[in-house]
Amino acid sequence: MAHQHHGAVHVVTLARPEALNALSLAAWRRIATIFDAIRRDDHARAVVVRGSGERAFGAGADIAEFPQVRVGAAASLGYTEAIAAAVNSIAEAPVPVIAMVHGLAVGGGCELAAACDVRIAASTARFGVPIGRLGVTLGYAEANALARLIGPAALKYLLFSGRLIDTDEALRLGLVQRGVAAEDLVTETVNLVENVHASSEITIRAGKLVADMTGRALTAADTEALTRTTVEAYEGPDLAEGIAAFREKRAPEFTGERGDHARS
Secondary structure (H helix, E strand, O other): OEEEEEOOEEEEEEOOHHHOOOEOHHHHHHHHHHHHHHHOOOOOOEEEEEEOOOOEEEOOEOHHHHHHHOOOHHHHHHHHHHHHHHHHHHHOOOOOEEEEEOOEEEOHHHHHHHHOOEEEEEOOOEEEOOOOOOOOOOOHHHHHHHHHHHHHHHHHHHHHHOOOEEHHHHHHHOOOOEEEOHHHHHHHHHHHHHHHHHOOHHHHHHHHHHHHHOOOOOOHHHHHHHHHHHHHHHHOHHHHHHHHHHHHOOOOOOOOOOOOOOOO
């Protein structure tokens, strides 16, 4: 795994192109560590997750190491916990996480992409969870990440059939939000990141927060978080700037400043 940041944008790269970016146990653990660090970066505005090389975003878990790390109940439970920590750390990031997908996004690679907020995919991308011929099981965190996008029935179909679907089918299912020609993938991703960066930080952060709460009962912690972001938005400087820019027919210039209720 490689982690770089360019100003307020973090780039997380699956960096084993010779193995189609297969994810080792160490890599799953590294993902959780990276996203924990991003969570603590008060200047972060967006994260891009990508695969290295020309052939894959991520081709799943590193099966070659399974005899050492995923055989036996105790080992498999520990492995599943590492995957869950990685998937949850992505899903819980307070800033937008964008998967830039090309080539294979299979098994763990598909699950990793599903944990991101949105997926922009090249026409060359292929998605699937063909684990039926391997004998492993799908953990709750991975299943939840996929099912919240495509629904339980479509997830079961991918599992039962073992099919790899193309970008067009992934778009129809809701797994992908934007499909583009391979040569336009980077440009499309950069455009989305730039739009996030030009938007009000509190609007984007609050919007992600409330979108992630939909479809379930609100907890006391949810209500507190919504109250906190409401105070930040309506007592902070961005709203005044947005209104002024609208009246003056110009682009807003948000400072990105946060109030006393900024994320913890």
